Amino acid sequence: MIISQPERYDKLVVFDISTTPKPTIQSLTPIIDLMSSVDLKALGHKNNGNIGMVRNSLMKEWDKTVPNPTMRAFLLTNLGEKDGEIFWKVNLKAIKSCWNQITDFPAELSGRVFNQPVMFVAASDGKYLGIPKI
Template sequence: MLRWARAWGVPRGTLGASSPRCSAVSVAFSSGQGNADPRPLPLSYTLLDGETTLPAIVFLHGLFGSKTNFNSIAKAMVQRTGRRVLTVDARNHGSSPHSTDASYEAMSQDLQGLLPQLGLMPCVLIGHSMGGKTAMLLALQKPDVVERLVVVDISPVGTTPGSYLGDFITAMKAVDIPEKVPHSQARKLVDKQLSSVVKDPSVRQFLLTNLVEVDGRFSWRVNLDILAQHLDKILTFPQQLGSYPGPTLFLCGGNSKYVQPSHHSEIRRLFPQAQIQTVSNAGHWVHSDKPQDFMDAVNSFLA
């Protein structure tokens, strides 16, 4: 029976950019055992070198994602902007530690611990979906930490569409792989077992990139139990009374329903300088569906 793993992001496009002339620092921490300590967790991250006089760009992935979701875009951003670029695994995701606390407050605290440690304040904070909610909360709580904010296809209003995610978690937990099978065979078995619930082949293929082998057994790395327990809270956003005064871009997929026109008034209440821009022919994963349009929009906003 499978243990747990990271997943999600569904990359549907690539940038094809050559590697930037910069060094990458990758730090990975082993998953802890249900840490409920309110202190920040030591997140796994990759930092690409760039000009230290400019605010760094920090990417936050969505639910079940990881820092690798932004690998191509991060490298292209270094080339196009000359800035340092940081990609981060959220708690309970990727190579970051696990915790029984999956709240946005806790994820914001993790970043408040990491960013000053790396000397990346203030930064340009870019968050997709769950990462967008973490980014919004951090900007509202600590506006001096965030020089500019980009929120990708999510809003601070209501419940996120995503009732199917609970079914995905259940299906992932139920996957059964015999011991001592080759990785290629394990992938085929998981793909077949997930197909009755995860209909989109591209989603399944993304999930399968996160299948890992540990001591001869295959496992998922995301903390599925905790995310399942807290899914309702993850799909909402904590009520906020303050506002973030800095420049803000809400970048929405033209084919997505995550940000509705009825959300705009609350967006502008919390983020008075917000621009709301739509990327045509993109779904919820704007950066994967239309990577060049995503890059152009972000670079225009930075300019």
């Protein structure tokens, strides 16, 4: 993080990054568990290594667990295929084991200041950037 070594940088652009914890972020851990629970080898074999068929199968299977079809489709963009083998493009094991570090702002950096030009780029409603903490 730049804030840990501010002397090395002369400016900063932050794109849609929250400086405050969001309760909804913890709702993603069941999604990581769901993705990890899929037996891709068996599912790939059942669907002849066809990634499209695997995606369609999971779209239907996850209908109740992930009710939003856009979210399901987005999650399934993380599937990859090589030589008929289906795999997750993301390292789910690493994400799960490092989840707290990924989602939390390090307490030891709280209160530090970056005294150079900074531009924040966020959604128009700006509700995810904690303005008082910027």
